[in-house]
Amino acid sequence: MTEEEKQNYFCHTHTNLFSQSKCHNCYRGMCHTCLHNNPTICPDCVRTRFLAGDQYKNQKEISYMLSIGAGVALLFHIYQCYTISGIYTSFNFLESLLYVFLGSLTAISAYYMYSEVTIILEISKIPFIGGKLALLLILISLVIGIPLLYLLYKIVVFIKHSLFS
Known part of the structure; x- marks a missing residue:
């Protein structure tokens, strides 16, 4: 499986889980755990927005x-x-x-x-x-x-x- 396919089908943060949705900011995959924490933005983007x-x-x-x-x-x-x-x-x-x-x-x-x-x-x-x-x-x-x-x-x-x- 190529790196592009992994980004399309797996969560960016939890690489062993399938993605359920995409981040509205960076368009990377998010699993059910990431969606539970924030349904629209991935944890990396949340961290970046909080710091900046x-x-x-x-x-x-x-x-x-x-x-x-x-x-x-x-x-x-x-x-x-x-x-x-x-x-x-x-x-x-x-x-x-x-x-x-x-x-x-x-x-x-x-x-x-x-x-x-x-x-x-x-x-x-x-x-x-x-x-x-x-x-x-x-x-x-x-x-x-x-x-x-x-x-x-x-x-x-x-x-x-x-x-x-």
């Missing part, structure tokens, strides 16, 4: 995160201008402005990060302590700054995809 992400979605999320962070920092700046005289001579103002900007970036990045991850939903289903444990996990990740790493990851994926595509 949708370029438009990444761009939109990055612009929302940065604009909301800048908006909150601007509101803080306006508030501080009306409450403190001689604001620009103080280094503490610039430091607190940076903290507000990073804090708002962390909060909005956490929103986008946890909207994609189902672990919080699964943890919250634990009887009795699930909701408190999920809230504790979110608060710890906010304090540590994990959502900022998510924002940096999104920026790197966006730049990598735009440069190499």
Whole structure:
């Protein structure tokens, strides 16, 4: 049997099983196991889409995160201008402005990060302590700054995809 016939009749991922359907993305064969996991796209394409992400979605999320962070920092700046005289001579103002900007970036990045991850939903289903444990996990990740790493990851994926595509 030639390699082309194998691709037509057998699953790309599970080479010992017959294909039941074709992937809508790469048109390779998919067996019943692959169809059970995702009926339209093979596991390789799912993995590729998850790692690369949708370029438009990444761009939109990055612009929302940065604009909301800048908006909150601007509101803080306006508030501080009306409450403190001689604001620009103080280094503490610039430091607190940076903290507000990073804090708002962390909060909005956490929103986008946890909207994609189902672990919080699964943890919250634990009887009795699930909701408190999920809230504790979110608060710890906010304090540590994990959502900022998510924002940096999104920026790197966006730049990598735009440069190499």
